[in-house]
Amino acid sequence: MNNILPLIQNETLKIIKKKRFYVILLVLLVLVPIFTYAQLKVAENNREKFGNDWRLELRQAITDNQNSLGSDRVPEEWKTYRRVFVQQMQYYLENDVNPNEPSGVTFTREFMDNSINLFVPLLIMAIASDLVSGERTTGTIKMLLTRPVRRWKILLSKLLTLYMFVSLIILSVFVISYLISGLFFGYRGFNVPVFTGFQIVGQTVDVSAVHAIPQWHYLMLQAGLIWFVSLVVASLAFMVSVLVRSTAASIVVMMAALISGTILTNMASSWQSAKYLFMVNLELTDYLSGSPAPIEGMTLPFSLTVLGIWGGAALIVSFAVFTKRDILN
Secondary structure, eight states: OTTHHHHHHHHHHHHHHHTHHHHHHHHHHHHHHHHHHHHHHHHHHHHHHHTTOHHHHHHHHHHHHHHHTTOTTSOHHHHHHHHHHHHHHHHHHHTTOOTTOOSHHHHHHHHHHHHTTTHHHHHHHHHHTTTTHHHHHHTHHHHHHTSSSOHHHHHHHHHHHHHHHHHHHHHHHHHHHHHHHHHHHOSOOTTOEEEEOOEEETTEEEOTTOEEEEHHHHHHHHHHHHHHHHHHHHHHHHHHHHHOSOHHHHHHHHHHHHHHHHHHHHHOTTOGGGGGSGGGGOOTHHHHHTOOOSSTTOOHHHHHHHHHHHHHHHHHHHHHHHHHSOTTO
């Protein structure tokens, strides 16, 4: 362990000197205010239309979605989502709980829900995609491997450093989202009740296991799932960085995988085998909110297992290739 710590410190300094993490923070500081302002304008429009009566706003949303179910232009997959949405909103209405209570905490929760499958993984790729391939491009890998240190220790130090920065990225997204959105919506909302435990059975919602938890508790559960997804994505990007010599190629491969996952999630509901692909299982927070799974039969334990297998396999391939390949040539 004593041999690993100096290597981790060295890798940390490399990442800091590349200023990738600072770029990520800058991206967040630019984009989060834009998203917050857009959400503020939506809230103002709803206030003009419905006043401060959130029940009226919720009833209108339920009516709009019910009306769309009779349209032939709406795909059947979308109708399933809307049926579930209608039943969930009716549950909130019956229990006199506003699901969209305006606050910095609510904005952060919704922002993270929408960021888990693409935005956060893209931020992680900014650091993960060139940890190994970048050193090949610059030639520094040759100097690193001439040290009297086992190759697996060198790679392990890179992996642990990556996981550390992944954790910092997740923390930064939560903190920046909350601090900036709180300026517009206020910093309250930690104890607002959120319902979880919705079970999707066909096209209906089973509410027998539904229970309310404080929003801070929901955020903790959400953060854990997002952190797990981020570690898996980081492991896969790390593997690609080991396998591919070019940083640009590494980034392209991971971007293609993530974007294809977004497409498959919307289009592959009838392709059962797609549920074994890692990118289809990234939206773990949907299980908390009770949104329908992309493919029938998918559950939280199933998605955790699939992602765990992909992440573990990526690490095995990374260490096997790095320790045996002739990287010096």
